[in-house]
Amino acid sequence: MISLRVAASKDNTGGLHVVGALNYSGRYDITQACKSIANKVKDGLLQPQDINESIFEQELETKSTYRVPF
Numbered sequence: 259m260i261s262l263r264v265a266a267s268k269d270n271t272g273g274l275h276v277v278g279a280l281n282y283s284g285r286y287d288i289t290q291a292c293k294s295i296a297n298k299v300k301d302g303l304l305q306p307q308d309i310n311e312s313i314f315e316q317e318l319e320t321k322s323t324y325r326v327p328f
Contacts, residue, residue: 288318
């Protein structure tokens with residue numbers, strides 16, 4: 259079945275994004291993101307008023323997806 263999908267999509271040149279999802283609570287990820295942001299504020303690299311959803315997302319371990327090269 260996979261080989262049929264590969265053959266059917268071989269002419270796609272836009273790339274392929276594979277996103278894997280695991281069922282986990284995310285507590286570790288959230289804790290690490292908060293610690294990283296706190297350290298950046300402590301070191302003067304970031305101001306508290308600049309913290310927003312985008313900044314928080316950048317610090318998450320789950321922030322990126324891997325682009326499969328074809």
